[in-house]
């Protein structure tokens with residue numbers, strides 16, 4: 606179905622929020638990939654609901670993008686609408702041991718707000734480069750912590766833009782890099798996080814320790830989407846890839862990181878096709894070597 610800028614303006618979305626032919630390399634941490642026909646920033650819940658109703662009625666493909674740190678758009682044109690949540694969704698408020706944060710708040714900022722208010726329990730997320738919404742979709746986690754451990758409620762809008770829901774932690778069905786959002790397609794607008802009172806210096810020291818660890822182990826100097834593959838039931842993806850002799854393997858501008866074999870990095874001019882081909886090559890080689898099929902963690906659109 607045809608999309609139309611005037612129709613979208615009539616929904617109450619400012620013209621300057623409507624972008625056409627946008628390179629998704631700018632909006633994804635891989636710094637690679639195709640072009641979205643439309644990228645629309647919604648400033649508040651009303652605009653989000655109106656846009657969701659419009660895409661539903663017109664049967665237009667659409668995808669909500671957070672920080673783009675777990676996404677790769679195939680080369681070519683995405684004939685749909687990429688939706689981004691604007692400033693209204695970046696608010697973070699702290700009351701006692703509870704933080705209410707908008708869905709597009711970066712996890713690092715929530716972590717900093719927790720630390721500034723002597724709240725502990727969010728240090729694990731300080732170096733995850735995603736937004737709260739994307740983090741909830743993936744149940745993001747690191748160094749023994751996951752969002753599952755700290756979330757008490759999630760506010761969301763139904764995919765047709767008609768209804769608002771509040772999910773309890775249990776209803777989010779959190780599992781390893783998985784949550785109910787991957788099935789019900791709800792759009793998160795904000796969430797409530799409960800932490801524990803702690804010592805400011807200890808919290809800051811923990812964040813520094815985890816940052817140092819991350820920087821020493823991960824190829825942070827190159828664009829990537831973090832761990833390319835999920836942790837398989839048997840072993841660790843990075844170890845299996847290294848044992849298959851794939852460290853440094855290159856397709857075009859994409860490479861299995863020499864520093865951490867679990868990461869595929871963009872050496873500078875990788876296309877999405879290079880990255881996808883390398884993902885397949887790694888999967889097939891590891892499968893031939895071990896019988897284990899690695900499942901990508903990065904979402905390919």
Ligand SMILES: Cc1cc2nc3c(=O)[nH]c(=O)nc-3n(C[C@H](O)[C@H](O)[C@H](O)COP(=O)(O)OP(=O)(O)OC[C@H]3O[C@@H](n4cnc5c(N)ncnc54)[C@H](O)[C@@H]3O)c2cc1C
Nearest residue numbers: 671672673674675735736738739740742745746747793831
């Ligand atoms: C260098 C690097 C290190 C990383 N380290 C880690 C790590 O330690 N642990 C970890 O778990 N991950 C890690 N990641 C992966 C990534 O940061 C996480 O998966 C993060 O949670 C993704 O959030 P995002 O906002 O970037 O989501 P996006 O990539 O923008 O989107 C991911 C999915 O979430 C959906 N989504 C986004 N916002 C919403 C919303 N408001 N409502 C509903 N659905 C939404 C999108 O539609 C998409 O399907 C790393 C990535 C990089 C690049």
